[in-house]
Amino acid sequence: MKTLFLLAKAKGNVDIPDKWIEKLPGRIGLVGTSQHIHQLPEVRQKLEKKGKKVVMLKGTHSKNQGQVLGCDSLNLDVSTVDAVLFIGTGMFHPKGLLFGKDKPLFVYDPAAKQFREIKKEEIESLENRRVAGLKKFLSSEKIGVLITTKPGQTRFLKSLELKKLYPAKKFF
Numbered sequence: 001m002k003t004l005f006l007l008a009k010a011k012g013n014v015d016i017p018d019k020w021i022e023k024l025p026g027r028i029g030l031v032g033t034s035q036h037i038h039q040l041p042e043v044r045q046k047l048e049k050k051g052k053k054v055v056m057l058k059g060t061h062s063k064n065q066g067q068v069l070g071c072d073s074l075n076l077d078v079s080t081v082d083a084v085l086f087i088g089t090g091m092f093h094p095k096g097l098l099f100g101k102d103k104p105l106f107v108y109d110p111a112a113k114q115f116r117e118i119k120k121e122e123i124e125s126l127e128n129r130r131v132a133g134l135k136k137f138l139s140s141e142k143i144g145v146l147i148t149t150k151p152g153q154t155r156f157l158k159s160l161e162l163k164k165l166y167p168a169k170k171f172f
Helices: 037-050 092-098 120-139 156-165
Strands: 025-032 053-056 083-087 106-111 114-118
Touching: 025 037, 025 106, 037 053, 083 092, 092 106
Parallel strands: 025 053, 025 083, 083 106
Antiparallel strands: 106 114
């Protein structure tokens, strides 16, 4: 089946108030969803005018600087920045950005005009849920595996490797 992906660009400006920019550390990794990547250069300029050093981060599957996709979130290299600023709506992408990284994460939602830091407690809560899920997997005899055919997210071979690693479990 052929698939057509259409880019739906957000309208308007991403105007982060100065009082929130002041809360950001010196070196910021800037990322956003596909709907906002065209607005990131303007955000970058404003941050730099306020004395911030901005690095446009890029995921491995992303086509554009600053763009983060769900399948890229875990692999984003944040080693050159003090914190990450995510521009977008929802928490799907920010949650992925949190795993395995010991950097502050700030989120600005241009639609709601809300700014917040994802606190360490939230990161720990997500990690606790992940560990609980892993424990449930390890203690279960029957395992259901969902596989997508979406480009960049297909993990069929990984599912077969998983089945080999746990021969005592019944996989569906």
